[in-house]
Amino acid sequence: MLLQQVINAISLGGIYALLALGLAIVFSITGLINFAHGELMTLSGYALLAALMMGMPLLPAAVTAVAAGALAAVAMERVAFRPMRGASVTSLLLTSFAVSNLLKVVFQNAISARGKPIAMPDWMAGVVPIGSFTIGVGPLMSIAVSALALLGLELFLRRTVMGAAMRAAAQDFNTLRLVGISANRVIAVAFLLSGVLAGIASLLWIAQRASVDPMMGFVPVLKAFIATVIGGLGSLSGAVAGGMLLGVMEVALQALLPPSLAPYRDALVLSGIIVVLLVRPNGLIPAVDTARS
Amino acid sequence: MLLSHPTIGRLVLSAAVTCGLAVPSYAEDILIGVATAQTGGLAPYDQPSLAGFRMAIDELNAKGGLGGKYTAKLAIKDTRTDTAATITAVQELVDAGASIILTPCDADATIAAGQITVAKRIPTLTFCGTAPVLATAVGDNLFGTYPGDNLQATVIADHAYAKGFRKAYLLVSPDSSYTAQLPEYFAEVFKKKGGTILGTGSFTMGQPDFSAIVTAIKALPEQPDLIMTAAYEPDFPAFIQQLRAAGVTTTVYGADAIGTGTVQGLGKLVDGTVYSAAGYPTPGGALEAFNKRFETTTGHAAESAYEANGYEIGLILDAAVKAAGSTDPVKLRDAIAGLDKLPIVTGTITYAGTNGMPVRAVSLIEYKDGKPVFIATQTPAAADVPAPAH
Known part of the structure; x- marks a missing residue:
């Protein structure tokens, strides 16, 4: 049972880490907390649904969904956030809320207020026996996909020119522009990456909940925000650490609390976060430039 | 998309109410807020x-209005599943002179709305809120329309016990009275019959991860x-997906x-899941006939028993206006409270002698091969139904 709960915790933490990274990448460069990140997930979910309904096999449908999330993120930047470039953090935040609410209403009225079921293939509901334990294929796949996505992002940031430019942008955007890197491109790529991460997280999220609905993005973006704050706003490794910690705390409390205390789980998790922030006010792994947060 | 005339009319009407203008209420009109x-989530x-309610009102107005006399005017406001927005909307509708208020399918929003309507005792009906404490929580102007949580739970527990199930596990969420209380009512009936409850798991509504449970x-x-469990979307699909993914094949019942x-x-995932409803469209039955008429009128198929329930609220109001012979809210309230065995689509509905939650039949339905299969329609004996919890 302990082993199973550990796998549960890593699996959930991995999804939170992907979500938090999506927020952190955009924040580290533009100072924007994109609360419409959740709607990118919803959009990817609907793209997955549409692709499956058109008869696509699961894998191409999943690629379509991630691509839809990425394109939508770039479009969102171009339409909503580029005109707001240089605006105050508050204006950006409010813009992201506006985009988020607008998309939710569009999904509700153009698609359906009701959730749409997405049937997962049978093999995903299978179990792998390990000794006397059985571990679900779903959580294992979720861990594998999260790990691959994190590794892929790390390689991109470390090994490519654009990756280096993005890391530089997170530290000092103005200097980066002085050396001739296009701001529009760096920011567009940041949104593209956040869209890809939202798309992947959306697939894992849907694999767990078997349906997609217009409000789907609200909880994940909230969790991602909490994770980025614990990890240190604007710090990418912090976002991963924060996501993992949040996942572990949630699963541990769900597993350990007696039924009479179970309703206080979220309150306890948030109290734990306050404690973390009291000890480390800038988060677990603070960003290099903490002035923004 | 081009807006049809009725849509524009509705928009103008709701815009007028939103701007705080009273909708002109003529002598022979009745304003329903x-x-x-x-x-949002609801x-x-x-x-x-x-959709069902609108269809009823359109039909009734074509026949001369509610009680054959008063043309019903609807002032429709979206509360966005937000309690504060519900309160604002209800206040504006009351100020506009509504004789009747309809509220969301949720006890909490309905109770909040009731705080405003109770002073003038304006009859306040929830679309499909099922908490049996509605009337006792606020006042006697609140009415449920759908079978109450305790009524549904009794029928479900009877069925589970009759099927030979003796050991149950409850999955509850303290976030709403529906998700918290309905499984408890079930437990009460189930234990009285001789069943045992092995444990209770608790979740937060909207929680993505059920793996620990x-x-x-x-x-x-x-x-x-x-x-x-009384979990619903998105929690129910998430729970059952993760339950089956972990290799647990135990039957899951809902409401x-x-x-x-x-x-x-969800297809195979919910095979064997039994749930309750206000009715089931048995072939040749009244609900099936209603669903066909609904599809012809609105252009889309009825997805649940909620369309019929909305339509039935129109019938309840029509009968109440007829009995009251007036649009006075208090007289209407008394008329609703006195309705006895009023014929509606899914059978009859009785408010006389109740505390605002109607007595009506409950249907049990089972998902088999991705299709709802009718089991039975029952009206449990009053003595078997647990008292509303506070």
């Missing part, structure tokens, strides 16, 4: 209810015969909120 969640329930169920020293296209669409 509809403050329900057409967007929209899957409030949208079909409103699933692991706890797997680790129970004794495996339950069934899991009873009326899982009688939706989304849950049906």
Whole structure:
């Protein structure tokens, strides 16, 4: 049972880490907390649904969904956030809320207020026996996909020119522009990456909940925000650490609390976060430039 | 999309009310304030209810209005599944002179709305809120329309016990009275019959991850015969997906909120899941005939029993106006409270002698091969139904 709960915790933490990274990448460069990140997930979910309904096999449908999330993120930047470039953090935040609410209403009225079921293939509901334990294929796949996505992002940031430019942008955007890197491109790529991460997280999220609905993005973006704050706003490794910690705390409390205390789980998790922030006010792994947060 | 004339009319009407202008109420009109969640988490329930209600009002108006006399005017406001927005909307509708208020499919929003309507004792009906404490929580102007939680739970527990299930596990959420209380009512009836409850798991509504609960169920020293929950979307699909993914094949029972296209669409995952509803469209039955008429009128198929329930609210109001012979809210309230065995689509409905939650039949339905299969329609003996919990 302990082993199973550990796998549960890593699996959930991995999804939170992907979500938090999506927020952190955009924040580290533009100072924007994109609360419409959740709607990118919803959009990817609907793209997955549409692709499956058109008869696509699961894998191409999943690629379509991630691509839809990425394109939508770039479009969102171009339409909503580029005109707001240089605006105050508050204006950006409010813009992201506006985009988020607008998309939710569009999904509700153009698609359906009701959730749409997405049937997962049978093999995903299978179990792998390990000794006397059985571990679900779903959580294992979720861990594998999260790990691959994190590794892929790390390689991109470390090994490519654009990756280096993005890391530089997170530290000092103005200097980066002085050396001739296009701001529009760096920011567009940041949104593209956040869209890809939202798309992947959306697939894992849907694999767990078997349906997609217009409000789907609200909880994940909230969790991602909490994770980025614990990890240190604007710090990418912090976002991963924060996501993992949040996942572990949630699963541990769900597993350990007696039924009479179970309703206080979220309150306890948030109290734990306050404690973390009291000890480390800038988060677990603070960003290099903490002035923004 | 081009807006049709009725749509523009509705928009103008709601815009007029939003701007705080009273909708002119002529002598032979009755203003019905509809403050329900057409967007947000309750929209899957409030949208079909409103569609059914509108159909009833259109038909009744074509026949001369409510009670054959008063043309019904609807002032419709979207509460966005937000309690504060519900309160604002209801206040504006009351100020505009509404004789009747309709509220969302949720006890909490309805109770909040009731705080405003109770002073003038304006009859306040919830679309499909099922908490049996509505009237006792606020005042006698509040009415449920759908079978109450305790009534549904009794029928479900009777069925589970009759099927030979003796050990149950409860999955509850303290976040709403529906998800918290309905499984408890079930437990009360189930234990009285001789069943045992092996344990209770608690979740937060909207929680993505049920793996820890699933692991706890797997680790129970004794495996339950069934899991009873009142979770609905998106929690119910998430729970059952993760339960099955972990290799647990225990039957899961739910209540009326899982009688939706989304849950049906889960296919194999919900095979054997039993749930309750206000009715089932048996071939040749009145509900099937209603659903066909609904599809012809609105252009889309009824997805649940909520459309019929919304339509039935129109019939209840028509009967009440006829009995009261007036649009005075207090007289209307008394008329609703006195309705006895009023014929509606799914059978009859009685308010006389109740505390605002109607007596009506409950249907049991089972998902088999991705399709809802009718089991039975029952009206439990009053003595078997647990008293409303406070």
